Amino acid sequence: SEQKDSELSIVSLWMRRLWNSTSKTHPLPPAFPGSLPIIGHLHKGIAFSSNIFNFFKILSEDCVKQGGVTIFKLGPDLHYLITDPQDASTAAKSCLRRHYAMDFAKVWQGNSITTSSGKTWARHRKLLNPAFSLPVIHGFLDVFNSQAKKLINELEPFVGNGLFNHSPYFVTNNFETLCAGTFGIENAISKNLGAKYISSAYEMIDLIKAKAFKVWLQIDLIYKLVGLKKKEDQLLENLHSLTKTVIQKKKLARENNTLSNTVISPTTGLRYKGFLDLLMDLSADGAFTETEVRDQIEAILTTGFETTATQLTFTMLLLGAHPEIQDKLCKELEAVLGPDGDVGKEDLNKLVYTNAVIMESVRMFPTIPMILRWVEQDVKLKNYTMRAGSNCVIFPLIPNIAAKDSKGDQFRPERWLDDDFNGNQDFAGFGLGKRGCIGKTYAMIAMKVMLAHFIRQYRVRAEMSQLQLSADFVLKPVSGHEISIERRHSTAA
Numbered sequence: 001s002e003q004k005d006s007e008l009s010i011v012s013l014w015m016r017r018l019w020n021s022t023s024k025t026h027p028l029p030p031a032f033p034g035s036l037p038i039i040g041h042l043h044k045g046i047a048f049s050s051n052i053f054n055f056f057k058i059l060s061e062d063c064v065k066q067g068g069v070t071i072f073k074l075g076p077d078l079h080y081l082i083t084d085p086q087d088a089s090t091a092a093k094s095c096l097r098r099h100y101a102m103d104f105a106k107v108w109q110g111n112s113i114t115t116s117s118g119k120t121w122a123r124h125r126k127l128l129n130p131a132f133s134l135p136v137i138h139g140f141l142d143v144f145n146s147q148a149k150k151l152i153n154e155l156e157p158f159v160g161n162g163l164f165n166h167s168p169y170f171v172t173n174n175f176e177t178l179c180a181g182t183f184g185i186e187n188a189i190s191k192n193l194g195a196k197y198i199s200s201a202y203e204m205i206d207l208i209k210a211k212a213f214k215v216w217l218q219i220d221l222i223y224k225l226v227g228l229k230k231k232e233d234q235l236l237e238n239l240h241s242l243t244k245t246v247i248q249k250k251k252l253a254r255e256n257n258t259l260s261n262t263v264i265s266p267t268t269g270l271r272y273k274g275f276l277d278l279l280m281d282l283s284a285d286g287a288f289t290e291t292e293v294r295d296q297i298e299a300i301l302t303t304g305f306e307t308t309a310t311q312l313t314f315t316m317l318l319l320g321a322h323p324e325i326q327d328k329l330c331k332e333l334e335a336v337l338g339p340d341g342d343v344g345k346e347d348l349n350k351l352v353y354t355n356a357v358i359m360e361s362v363r364m365f366p367t368i369p370m371i372l373r374w375v376e377q378d379v380k381l382k383n384y385t386m387r388a389g390s391n392c393v394i395f396p397l398i399p400n401i402a403a404k405d406s407k408g409d410q411f412r413p414e415r416w417l418d419d420d421f422n423g424n425q426d427f428a429g430f431g432l433g434k435r436g437c438i439g440k441t442y443a444m445i446a447m448k449v450m451l452a453h454f455i456r457q458y459r460v461r462a463e464m465s466q467l468q469l470s471a472d473f474v475l476k477p478v479s480g481h482e483i484s485i486e487r488r489h490s491t492a493a
């Protein structure tokens with residue numbers, strides 16, 4: 001019946017999209033320039049598709065100029081673009097349903113925290129919140145520390161050897177870290193299985209994107225005829241086989257009591273559980289079905305592995321291009337942690353500048369470049385009412401680029417320390433409101449630990465003038481992002 005519900009909801013979304021394009025219920029805000037009859041701004045989207053991040057900047061800057069709310073039309077689909085912080089907050093609070101494109105991810109992740117809406121989402125979010133709390137994440141510190149050291153060793157051959165692409169190393173390493181934290185078993189999966197999962201996830205995301213943009217692929221018969229259904233089934237098998245394998249392993253271990261379902265962290269002394277154990281406890285209590293456990297695990301893996309890795313890729317690049325900031329960061333890390341000590345939980349709050357560096361990296365390059373929501377009911381903003389059946393786009397770039405100072409395009413971590421930017425409620429890099437990022441604490445601590453080891457060991461150099469970005473679900477560099485590394489002889493042990 002869930003399948004039927006989702007089909008019905010897709011049909012009703014289509015009806016509302018069509019209705020919305022013709023109804024004249026509420027006056028519209030000004031449009032982004034260049035809209036054409038029928039296709040709207042589709043041609044603009046296509047023209048800018050090779051540099052989508054620049055397009056987001058142009059859209060958000062225009063939106064700021066036009067008063068904070070504009071319209072962007074992709075064929076019949078009406079999108080409200082919002083840069084006004086108060087309206088962004090209202091929209092994020094009122095529109096808790098994701099864009100319909102996320103419905104195409106349901107074949108993969110069912111009704112998980114990322115794909116569900118309404119009461120199902122609220123229940124999942126409430127049940128999952130404790131799994132992402134600070135004490136749980138503190139329990140992962142050993143994994144974070146050892147994974148950071150592992151990466152540093154892996155990069156050893158690049159020392160003094162010129163530019164290289166560091167991004168895939170961060171992706172693989174972060175995926176392993178996430179698997180250890182998620183499954184609560186180190187080396188739970190083989191390297192091959194992990195690599196297959198990552199490549200299948202990328203391909204699956206491409207399919208979801210294709211469905212969202214090429215509307216004819218949303219018709220099942222066409223999807224089958226062009227061979228994409230077969231491809232999708234194969235990818236789903238690859239993806240689900242990893243989660244199924246680990247869940248089976250864990251289940252057996254729990255039944256036979258051969259694996260303690262809590263791990264004692266040697267650094268923190270804390271007893272902790274991986275996400276999977278917490279989910280299985282909930283399933284034993286009847287809160288989650290077995291399928292829901294798998295769906296949530298898929299959702300955590302997908303939202304977790306690329307975001308943190310990509311943000312670190314950007315951070316290394318920014319640090320490489322700003323040696324004075326890198327030196328200041330290194331000084332703080334050495335002062336708090338010594339030349340090569342691990343990061344303990346009591347150190348985290350002392351790494352104030354490190355925190356600012358990461359936040360500034362999220363501000364400059366938000367890996368989730370837009371918050372896309374579906375407007376289910378009419379939503380009243382300050383000066384306009386968003387029509388039910390439309391979409392709204394909140395750019396994390398809002399307060400980021402429409403910056404509070406005139407130097408918003410500069411990488412300046414100090415703004416998080418000196419200015420009123422610190423604790424800025426409008427900052428949308430990790431989302432806004434109740435549906436904001438559940439993994440923020442995980443991500444911030446994982447990134448801090450990685451930077452702590454990396455920067456004390458290596459001096460990074462980079463040059464950003466040729467940087468090219470792409471943005472699908474995640475904003476990422478596609479070229480011009482290589483770095484070089486040298487050992488910091490003066491401080492290395």
Ligand code: HEM
Pocket residue numbers: 098113114125299300303304305307308311362366367368370371372428429430431432434435436437438439440442443
């Ligand atoms: C630099 C790292 C990260 C950034 C910048 C980031 C950013 C975001 C943003 C902006 C949203 C809101 C999207 C929306 O409202 O449409 C979000 C949601 C989410 N994030 Fe993150 N994220 C990061 C890392 C992580 C990690 C490591 C995990 C998991 C371990 C994670 C799990 C999630 C989940 C499950 C949601 C959906 C929450 C919900 O729908 O209730 N994120 N993230």
